Amino acid sequence: MQNSSTVILVVAVALVDPAGRVLLQRRRRDRAHGGLWEFPGGKVEPGESPESAALREIEEELGVVLAAPALRPLTFASDPRLPPEPRAPHVILLYTCREWRGEPECRDAEAIGWFAPRACAGLAMPPLDYPLADALILSI
Numbered sequence: 001m002q003n004s005s006t007v008i009l010v011v012a013v014a015l016v017d018p019a020g021r022v023l024l025q026r027r028r029r030d031r032a033h034g035g036l037w038e039f040p041g042g043k044v045e046p047g048e049s050p051e052s053a054a055l056r057e058i059e060e061e062l063g064v065v066l067a068a069p070a071l072r073p074l075t076f077a078s079d080p081r082l083p084p085e086p087r088a089p090h091v092i093l094l095y096t097c098r099e100w101r102g103e104p105e106c107r108d109a110e111a112i113g114w115f116a117p118r119a120c121a122g123l124a125m126p127p128l129d130y131p132l133a134d135a136l137i138l139s140i
Helices: 050-062 129-139
Strands: 008-015 022-026 041-043 072-078 090-097 111-115
Touching (some): 008 129, 022 050, 041 050, 050 090, 072 129, 090 129
Parallel strands (some): 008 090
Antiparallel strands (some): 008 041, 072 090
16 A cells, blocks of 8 residues: 555646547546546656656557647646545646647557547546546637
């Protein structure tokens, strides 16, 4: 069990295409929150900056290359867990990105899809993705 003072930092990226649609991925069913739609991303590794983690995660999960200057911080969401919760609290940092190299492909999820920002809030998502989607709707 992790120390209750540990916080797990996660990055997520909202890729926004020229039509203003956002790419989401559906989590694999054998994982936590399986079958739900989420912004692609993942945990920040020790010694890694959030921006570096975002670049790495998006390349691993979608096969596209982002440049750090194209990342725009948008918002964050957190789920403070109090003892005796067995899981450390998570903080998700959401970036937007409108430029990348390559065509997104589904490498680490059940599916990917492009959605109008307002449609994101109506999808089944993990709890922390809803406030991220709300902030995205207000920003576009």
